[in-house]
Amino acid sequence: MAHKTHNGHGTRDKIVITGIAGRLGRLVARRLHREGDGRVVGIDRRDFPGRPRDIEHIQVDLRSKKARDIFRGGDVRALIHMGLMHDPRLSEAEHHSWNVQGTARLLDACSAYGVPKLVMLSSANVYGPRPDNSQFLTEDAPLMAGQHFPAIRDLIEVDMLASSYFWKQQACETVILRPVHILGGVRNAPSNYLRLPYVPTLLGFDPMVQVIHEEDVVEAIVCSLKPSVRGIFNVVGPGEVPLSTILRELGKTTVPIPHPLAKPFLTALWRGKLTSFPVPELDHIRFVCMVDGTRAKETLQFRPRHTLKETIRAVVNAR
Numbered sequence: 001m002a003h004k005t006h007n008g009h010g011t012r013d014k015i016v017i018t019g020i021a022g023r024l025g026r027l028v029a030r031r032l033h034r035e036g037d038g039r040v041v042g043i044d045r046r047d048f049p050g051r052p053r054d055i056e057h058i059q060v061d062l063r064s065k066k067a068r069d070i071f072r073g074g075d076v077r078a079l080i081h082m083g084l085m086h087d088p089r090l091s092e093a094e095h096h097s098w099n100v101q102g103t104a105r106l107l108d109a110c111s112a113y114g115v116p117k118l119v120m121l122s123s124a125n126v127y128g129p130r131p132d133n134s135q136f137l138t139e140d141a142p143l144m145a146g147q148h149f150p151a152i153r154d155l156i157e158v159d160m161l162a163s164s165y166f167w168k169q170q171a172c173e174t175v176i177l178r179p180v181h182i183l184g185g186v187r188n189a190p191s192n193y194l195r196l197p198y199v200p201t202l203l204g205f206d207p208m209v210q211v212i213h214e215e216d217v218v219e220a221i222v223c224s225l226k227p228s229v230r231g232i233f234n235v236v237g238p239g240e241v242p243l244s245t246i247l248r249e250l251g252k253t254t255v256p257i258p259h260p261l262a263k264p265f266l267t268a269l270w271r272g273k274l275t276s277f278p279v280p281e282l283d284h285i286r287f288v289c290m291v292d293g294t295r296a297k298e299t300l301q302f303r304p305r306h307t308l309k310e311t312i313r314a315v316v317n318a319r
C-alpha cells in the first residue's frame with residue numbers, strides 16, 4: 001500500500017479517486033476502504049448510492065475549483081485518476097474538455113500541492129489494433145489508435161500528459177496503467193459487446209484478444225500504490241484467446257457480416273440507437289492488439305487472480 005509522508009501540513013492520509021461512482025471506482029474504493037490504509041475521498045459529479053459511510057464523496061465536476069480545493073490541505077498522498085469519459089455518443093469537444101482539460105487541471109493541482117503518488121488508468125487500446133502489429137507490444141510501442149478511432153485520441157492525449165508529468169515531476173511517483181480489455185460489470189466497449197443478444201463478427205476474421213477481470217485491474221491499481229513504484233505498465237490477464245472462443249464460452253449467437261458491409265450496417269444501427277457497439281470498434285474484432293505484461297509482473301509484482309474462464313464469464317456473473 002502507499003506510504004505515508006509528512007510535510008509542513010501534517011500527515012498525508014487521503015487517497016483521492018476520480019470517477020469513484022463508476023463500477024471500477026466503487027471496486028477500488030471498497031478495496032482500499034476494507035484495507036483501512038488512509039481516508040478514501042472520491043471526486044465524481046454522479047451520485048454514489050450505497051457508499052460506505054466513511055468514504056467521502058465530493059460531488060463536483062473534476063474541472064472545477066472545488067475539485068482543486070481537495071488538494072489544498074497538503075494531506076493527499078495519492079491520486080488515482082480513473083474518471084475519464086468514454087461515452088461514444090457524446091461529442092469530441094465534450095470528451096476533450098472533460099478528459100484532457102480535466103486531467104491537466106488535476107495534474108496542476110498535484111504539482112502545486114506536492115502529491116507524492118499519481119496512478120493514472122489508461123488502456124492498452126492506445127496502441128491500436130493494426131494488421132502490422134508485432135505479436136506482443138511493449139510499453140515503448142507508439143500509440144497509434146487515434147489514426148482510425150478519433151474517440152480515443154483524447155485518451156492518448158491524457159496518457160501522454162501523464163507521461164510528460166512523469167518526466168517533469170520527479171518528486172512524484174507517477175504510474176500509468178494500460179490494461180487490456182476489461183471484462184465484468186463495467187460498462188465499457190468490450191463488456192457491452194459481449195453482452196449483446198446477437199454479437200456481430202466479421203467473416204474471415206477471428207483475432208486473438210487479451211482480457212482481464214475487473215477485480216484484477218483493481219489489484220494492479222493497489223500494487224501501483226506501493227512505495228517507490230513508478231513507470232508505465234501494460235496490465236494483462238490470464239492469457240490470450242481467439243474471439244470465437246470467448247463467444248462460444250458465453251454461448252453467444254453471432255451475426256457474421258462481410259467486412260465491406262459491416263461499416264454501413266453498424267452505422268445504420270448506431271444512428272437508430274439499435275446497438276451500443278461503436279463503428280470504430282470494428283478494428284478490435286478484425287485485427288490484433290496484444291501487449292507484453294512482463295514489466296508489471298516484475299516491477300509491480302502483479303499477477304491476475306482470476307482464470308481465463310472466470311474472466312470471460314465476469315460479463316454475466318459480475319457481483
